[in-house]
Amino acid sequence: MNYIKSNKLFIGLLIAAVVALGFFAPTIYNYTKHSLKVHKIESEKKAFLIEIEKQAKEGKMINSPFKLGESSALIRKNWGKSDMFKEEDMNKEPTKMHPFFMDLFSDGLIPMKYRSRIYSKHDTKFEITHENKIKSITSVDKRLDKLKRNELTKYFGKPSIEGKDYVVYRVGDYQLLFNFWHDEEFFNTTRYTILRKDSKKQIAEIKEIAQLAKKGKVPDVPISIGETKNGVYKIMGEPEDTNIPGLTLRYKKASIEVDEKTKKVIDISPNAQFYQASFVTVKNTLGEPYKEEQKQKVTSPVISYRFGKYELTFFFFTESSSNPELSGIMLSEIESQ
Structure with a gap:
């Protein structure tokens, strides 16, 4: 009797299990299918990151056979002429514009010798040195859009530089x-650029600027913050030009701002061009700035550091470069601002 009851109970449970399985089968199937998809996507991402890293260790970029430091003539020989900005492209819907559209547009505003070499069909952009060597390579490969910011850090480790909408990782001799x-929540990758690591000369240049700033001085200018207007005239002579109130003194070596009340120097902007250093070099050398500004996407950043009572501001060339070169600096007295 107990045996029959046990069998009935077992059969009842079995029927209930089959019914439940039938009820939940679509959910289980969809969950399993989703898990497999996620696993597949993660595998694809990892394979993509492995390829990026592998190429980077050789100074190369995905989708491109060229290496940093090689002659730009090789690009033209193998890929032909680079793209030029076309006005008719402005009539396209934003979603149909190539990711390099704004790069081409901003390149069209600067002299030819400073322009990038953009090849939209290869999703690749090259920046060239004054010696016609490949300085950096940028990719806008569509697969990048699947890479989240936290996934990059998980793979490459802690960034050497981290900004609101960019990060830099060191990979061997390159960056x-x-x-x-x-959208303030999801950070999808839009492009990446390979750069050489900062040279000793670049680092030394920035360190020298910072050391002088701590003393209220800038390179190649014989006066310091706090010098009197009369002292400036005595040391540097008559300025080549002044503004209407006579408070900005313009010399061949620098523009000097004098406080109207105290008649003392509060700002110095040397006119020397620091072509060796770049945005990444400055941040790698001095760390996170006190302030970083970028008002427009096509405008290069302006970053400031504070050393005691002085604020040192770095300006970069306005161009489409991911890593713009340093164009100038300004040292100011914080108390007078």
């Missing part, structure tokens, strides 16, 4: 700069 599009 990878990733840029993001974000």
Whole structure:
């Protein structure tokens, strides 16, 4: 009797299990299918990151056979002429514009010798040195959009530089700069650039600027913050030009701002061009700035550091470069601002 009851109970449970399985089968199937998809996507991402890293260790970029430091003539020989900005492209819907559209547009505003070499069909952009060597390579490969910011850090480790919409990782003798599009929550990668690591000369240049700034001085200018207007005239002679109130003194070596009340120097902007250093070099050498500004996407950043009572501001060339070169500096007295 107990045996029959046990069998009935077992059969009842079995029927209930089959019914439940039938009821939940679609959910289980969809969950399993989703898990497999996620696993597949993660595997694809990892394989993509492995390829990026592998190429970077050789100074190369995905989708491109060229290496940093090689002659730009090789690009033209193998890929032909680079793209030029076309006005008719402005009539396209934003979603149909190539990711390099704004690069081409901003390149069209600067002299030819400073322009990038953009090949939209290869999703690749090259920046060239004054010696016609490849300085950096940028990719806008569509697969980048699947890479989240936290996934990059998980793979490459802690960034050497981290901004609101960019990060830099060191890979061997090179650096990878990733840029993001974000909606304050999801940071999707839009492009990445391979750069050489900072040279000793570049680092020394920035360190010298910072050391002088701590003393209220800038390179190649014989006066310091706090010098009197009369002292400036005595040391540097008559300025080549002044503004109407006579408070900005313009010399061949620098522009000097004098406080109207105290008649003392409060700002110095040397006219020397620091072509060796770049945005990444400055941040790698001096760390996170006190202030970083970028009002427009096509405008290069302006970053400031504070040393005691002085503020040192770095300006960069306005161009489409992911890593713009340093164009000038300004040292100011914080108390007078």
